[in-house]
Amino acid sequence: MPFRAPISEYEFLLSHVTGFAQVAETDRFAEASPDMVSAILTEAGKMCEEVMAPLNRGSDLNPARLENGVVRTSPGFDQGWKAIAEGGWIGISADPEYGGMGLPMTLTTAVNEMMAAACLSLQLAPLMGQGQIEALEHHASDELKRLYLPKLLSGEWSGTMNLTEPQAGSDVGALSSKAVPNGDGTYSVSGQKIFISWGDNDITGNVCHLVLARLPDAAPGTRGISLFLVPKRLPDEHGDPGAENGVRVVSLEHKLGIHGSPTCVMEYDGATGWLVGEENRGMAAMFTMMNNARLGVGGQGVGLAERAYQRALAYAMERKQGKTASGTIVDHADVRRMLLTMKADTFAARAVLLACAAAIDMQTATADPAWTARAALLTPIAKVFGTETGISVAETGVQVHGGMGYIEETGAAQLARDVRITAIYEGTNGIQAMDLVGRKMMDGGEAAMRLLDEIEAHAEGARADNPAMAEAVWQATESLRETTEWLVAQDQMNDRFAGAVPYLRAFARVLGGHFHLAAAQADRGGARDKLARFYIAHLLPEHVGLLSQAQCGAAVLYDLDLQELAG
Secondary structure (H helix, E strand, O other): OOOOOOHHHHHHHHHHOOOHHHHHOOOOOOOOOHHHHHHHHHHHHHHHHHHHHHHHHHHHHOOOEEEOOEEEOOOOHHHHHHHHHHOOOOOOOOOHHHOOOOOOHHHHHHHHHHHHHHOHHHHHHHHHHHHHHHHHHHHOOHHHHHHHHHHHHHOOEEEEEEOOEOOEOOOHHHOOOEEEEOOOOOEEEEEEEEEEEOOOOOOOOEEEEEEEEEOOOOOOHHHHEEEEEEEOEEEOOOOOEEEEOOEEEEEEOOOOOOOOOOEEEEEEEEEEEEEEOOOOOHHHHHHHHHHHHHHHHHHHHHHHHHHHHHHHHHHHHHOEOOOOOOOEHHHOHHHHHHHHHHHHHHHHHHHHHHHHHHHHHHHHHHOOHHHHHHHHHHHHHHHHHHHHHHHHHHHHHHHHHHHHHHOHHHOHHHHHHHHHHHHOOOOOHHHHHHHHHOHHHOOOOHHHHHHHHHHHHHHHHHOOOOHHHHHHHHHHHHHHHHHHHHHHOOOOHHHHHHOHHHHHHHHHHHHHHHHHHHHHHHOOOOHHHHHHHHHHHHHOOHHHHHHHHHOOOOHHHHOOOHHHHHO
16 A cells, blocks of 8 residues: 555644654744644655655565676665655755755654655665764864765765674674774775675765774774774765775675665775774764664654554455454454554654654753753663564554465565664664663663653643543653662662663653653544553553563573573
């Protein structure tokens, strides 16, 4: 079935649930009026529906391929990229000085989610570019900015990030790529990188790689890593792509999903690069790009959930079986349960995503440390909850289709395959959860407690209109507070890590309850009120078991020794 961009859902969430009004009230983002927001979402939605969505199935059947050292992209991707670039969708939040719109990250997040729902394989390309643009804006020299940012923003050139090596996955500090000064301000970069999304293509004039490498005599670990900008082709005196650089694609990975996205093994052999940021401070610069990408990947999960729900609902309303009122499976209680779960979780994950983006915008607009802490706290939750929702909703979508869901022609299976990577790349979900209970709790849980205070205050204010739902959200929040206090009291970090994943999932469940309650308040008696009642009655209670797991500690995980694990 055709994809339909959920414009009204974004508008409702931005207006009534996720705090976007305060973003638009700042001087920095005063142009983000309701009319402008509506126009941006409508135009982007039209492009996603009419241009990108029709490319999705073809990209699965006709994947990217390596031909004579050049990556050939899926049919139609050239026109899809052109529509993305000409629409200005790469630079929605980028600096207007270099061709961006300067609009809130919240809008970029909504547009990116729609693009992911339409065609995830293609959407990865602008997402990588956006991350590189933000990293260059914050860390590159003025000379690099003037040359590269206009071309990246216009879509004339594309960007990538290069972290992972065969021996250095999540442990980035183990990388071995080298960079040697050339004596003229450039560096000679050598090494191999793997899992590089959109490492090459035939639809842009140049591919610009951000590469982590180690300078001679640099300290071991992450403290000795620097970041370099290494173009596929060296810009000539006019800034146009000139001679080939020492960069090549060794091979393309054969993957479970996102077949249209070329995932490359890259080799750098004395390639010319330029330092981005300070020497040995490459991880700080790269984290700017990675945090941008983590929010974007959370949106990919939500986008695929939206697409899977639309497809499952359409099938359930058409598939005739049994003696129900309509004669279709949508009247079966268990099918209703699956559809409601899909819809309620997608709403909750989208709300968390947009609330995180709004916090980033408030941080940008105000430089208030409290907003910085809120954005940092919500980023791993948005990434994990968004991607896990995408995976579970897509999997449920297969189940709604029954046997036909296992048949490729329905498209349900492709969504389940494509979305699975989102829980792995840009920091696995387990690492995100460890980040939440580790680095994000280094303030003693202060940022988390401030958020929990706000949720409880909101629940208190909702008691008059929705006493049962408000009480359920308040009690769940109080339980989450008690577990947070337990976590920050643990001296052994491994005891936190052991319960990190269930703790993050519980936090997401409570946030989902909070945002559903806000929706119910704004739509009393309406569809969102009814959906909130389902979420709070059926899904929010999962927090109880999750918080119990979060407090088990690490000892039980090591009770079985390695021989017993293998036995």
